[in-house]
Amino acid sequence: MLESCGSEGTEVxxxxxxxxxxxxxxxxxxxxxxxxxxPLAGGTDLVVQxxxxxxxxxxxxxxxxxxxxxxxxxxxWRDDEGLRLGAAVTMAEVCRHPLVQERYRVLVxxxxxxxxxxxxxxxxxxxxxxxxxxxxxxxxxxxxxxAKAHIIGLGGxxxxxxxxxxxxxxxxxxxxxxxxxxxxxxxxxxRCGAAYARHTPRARMDIAxxxxxxxxxxxxxxxxxxxxxxxxxxxxxxxxxxxxxAALMGRLPTEDVLEEAARLAQEECSPISDxxxxxxxxxxxxxxxxxxxxxxALARAGG
Numbered sequence: 001m002l003e004s005c006g007s008e009g010t011e012v013x014x015x016x017x018x019x020x021x022x023x024x025x026x027x028x029x030x031x032x033x034x035x036x037x038x039p040l041a042g043g044t045d046l047v048v049q050x051x052x053x054x055x056x057x058x059x060x061x062x063x064x065x066x067x068x069x070x071x072x073x074x075x076x077w078r079d080d081e082g083l084r085l086g087a088a089v090t091m092a093e094v095c096r097h098p099l100v101q102e103r104y105r106v107l108v109x110x111x112x113x114x115x116x117x118x119x120x121x122x123x124x125x126x127x128x129x130x131x132x133x134x135x136x137x138x139x140x141x142x143x144x145x146x147a148k149a150h151i152i153g154l155g156g157x158x159x160x161x162x163x164x165x166x167x168x169x170x171x172x173x174x175x176x177x178x179x180x181x182x183x184x185x186x187x188x189x190x191r192c193g194a195a196y197a198r199h200t201p202r203a204r205m206d207i208a209x210x211x212x213x214x215x216x217x218x219x220x221x222x223x224x225x226x227x228x229x230x231x232x233x234x235x236x237x238x239x240x241x242x243x244x245x246a247a248l249m250g251r252l253p254t255e256d257v258l259e260e261a262a263r264l265a266q267e268e269c270s271p272i273s274d275x276x277x278x279x280x281x282x283x284x285x286x287x288x289x290x291x292x293x294x295x296x297a298l299a300r301a302g303g
Contacts, residue, residue, distance in 0.1 A: 023071045027154060030176065091114045113198060149162055159184065191217060191218040209281075212265075212290050216298055262286075
């Protein structure tokens, strides 16, 4: 155990730090130390929160590093299950992995936008999700991919669809001693494609004003057999646009059909106005970007 204290002029308060070598050791640390602990992976979000002095989130008594736990570093393909993506895999590793590039390009779309290259070398997929920001750039891509969260904690283990993982800004289903171990991503279907993009004032080092991911699967006649649309930064959590998805089902993806889906996606979001954009502006962006991402997803599907 190490103990850290904030230096003069900062608001970082003392906390204990543990670096277990195995997942079992990490769980035992949470069991032994009790409430008030948090897992630490890349730290790109958590360190900022610590410097803010816990104004937005409860300040932790202790941190448990999970960055180097073998169970969280897996990138493994199984023909019958798809991809097992460890929660401590970094954004840079996601972007460089040949299998992810080939079969889950939409995840590369999102991971490649998470800060600078220095940040991407530290930031992890699991951390991006556990921070539970509505604007998280990997959340929408993973939602349209149908990902599930594999969680192991003091009460055992469970698998949760990612749609049920987020409860609100900064809030997830994770409780005391729970660790997000990996993401389970189904194999891609034939004739499917997906794409993600966000709107930001700056190209990099910014968070999404709006983020949209779209995934489509086509039948042999070129009709939409299945569709998923996920919206970020326009609701308390990343959300699926269910009505927009339903409007595409069984139809040829003509300009009018895509326009209808975009309009429905606008109706399903609930954006707020803040210093980064008004609710009306965000809703407008949802329509424009939903149509654009559907077209990109169709192109990647060969439609």
